[in-house]
Amino acid sequence: MQAANRASAIGCLPPPCPESAPETALGRSAAYAHPVLRITDARTGESLEAAPARRGLTRVEAHTAGAGTGALRVLLVADLLVRALELGGTPVWSVLTCERDRAELQAGAAALGIRPFEDSRDVGSGLGEAQVIHVVTEGTATPDGPTVAVAPVHGTAEGADPIALRLALLARDRAAPAALDPAVLDEARATLARWRGRVAAWARQPSRPIPDQARTRLRTAWEDDLDVPAVLDTLTWVETSPDLPDGARFETYAYADRLLGLELTRDLGTPA
Template sequence: MLRIIDARTGEPVEAAPTRRGLTRIEVHASGFDASGLRVLLVADLLVRALELGGTPVWALLTGERQTAELRAAATALGIRPFEDSRGLGAALGEAQVVHVVSETGATAPEGVRLAVAPVDAVLPFTPTADGDPATWRLALLARRRTLPLRLDTDALEEARRTLAHWRRAVAHWARQPSRPVPEDVRGRLRGAWEDDLDVPATLRVLEWVETRPDLADGARFETYAYADRLLGLDLTRDVGSTG
């Protein structure tokens, strides 16, 4: 069960309080910058986590500033499209409304408020120009959403190395017979991301899976592929390559 901290109260709440009830997610992005894109990325993770749990989601984007640039960068980072919220009311069967906002931004309307800490970007923010924008996505995921993030050359280089290493490993494991994701591993993964979208803890589970001696390579492959349904890092990209 996915629980998130409501910034209004500081208390944990269920992101989907009604079984199979629709959760509406409204993203309040102030404009096209690293902090605004981090807000969209957190909303994307929330959508993915809810869908993995079987919850229907209606995702909307609010804001008037630089929306075309913001949407283009979001697409490059593998963030799913959000509908334009203007002129839209409540949906039939809506059970929960979650507003994803910058913690330094304006207050959101009624509903649960998911706050995202800002990004200190000390290099030109050009994910659409990067050879592999997934490095930007991983760099933005490296810290909990409640903590400020410094995005610099070192952070991007670390993300690039990690991503290349994991993709090589996944491509190698894919050559072995497939094995199901062990239930204890699945439980650890879900326990991490269902605890207020703790993505760094999810990444630590993947590091543990890589080195756990009793796991078959086919199970490692299926675990990384399963986790990537949340992370969106295209970890299976190099499967079948001859390099």
């Protein structure tokens, strides 16, 4: 999917969904069909399966030269890849190769809700994993093996709410440079506050299943080369579609947040 077509997702309303999820050859809703996560290999430009061996251990290795927002974006993409693989039932081993400023990078990653990565210096030759996927900054040396490249970050996020920064970075396609400025961060912060407030309100209504078309759109997006902007577009559609019960909106947002890591259910139980 081209970066120009999905550069930014916050505030964008996606095209209408079909009335129902497509059916597979077995007659089962595509929303529940076995998903296959595919990524674009930066070495060749070809699309390949992120986990070719079903249930086989996959190692995701993030490579950074040091700390900084660009390095955090690399770790964020690696974190998303780990989450997407785990949601598909693939066991994952996440590893970090960092040349310097490791402690600073790890502290920044923790603030952004990025789960811990093991130190590559401590893991030896591996655990017999079926595949290794490398996540690197665009334009740096390409390791041997399937590689996901991440474009750089321009601007500063000093003093920004960490989860708002996470959303601002998620809203840009990873192949496009991310420009951070006060307006971008303010928009992300406002979107995050609105979604958390609505999720808390929807949680007070009777629970309803995730609509097939919403589940299909979410899975299709993140299985297609981690198209997170399309995931965010789907949440905007769920938020604004007049025909969805609030209980279904809540379940959809909670489900999507397993990938996004935006703490969308954080305000549950707060006064209306």
